[in-house]
Amino acid sequence: MIRVEFLANELGPAAGADAAPGDALVDVSDACRAPVSFSCRSASCGTCLVEVLEGAALLAPRKADESEVLDLFDAPPSQRLACAARLVAHGEGLVRLRWAGGDE
Numbered sequence: 371m372i373r374v375e376f377l378a379n380e381l382g383p384a385a386g387a388d389a390a391p392g393d394a395l396v397d398v399s400d401a402c403r404a405p406v407s408f409s410c411r412s413a414s415c416g417t418c419l420v421e422v423l424e425g426a427a428l429l430a431p432r433k434a435d436e437s438e439v440l441d442l443f444d445a446p447p448s449q450r451l452a453c454a455a456r457l458v459a460h461g462e463g464l465v466r467l468r469w470a471g472g473d474e
């Protein structure tokens with residue numbers, strides 16, 4: 371089991387959920403009503419940008435579509451798209467995230 375926690379921000383209070391390895395981050399976010407804003411949900415707009423504060427190794431590597439958008443935003447390696455990232459297929463631990471889509 372992987373615990374996924376989202377920090378509070380202007381969108382809402384902190385939220386978290388226990389997730390299974392391989393789960394999509396967007397599904398975990400929806401399930402716990404995380405304070406993350408989504409728009410396209412298909413790795414093209416960057417609205418769901420999140421900063422990975424802990425547990426980056428528990429997220430599967432970026433795929434090409436996610437990398438293209440992150441490159442457009444000059445996102446550092448610590449940032450991911452919540453609509454595109456998945457948890458690794460095997461593992462357990464804690465992933466802590468902060469929505470960064472509202473940053474200028």
Ligand code: FES
Pocket residue numbers: 407408409410411412413414415416417418419439451452453454
């Ligand atoms: S919601 Fe558009 S990139 Fe994730």
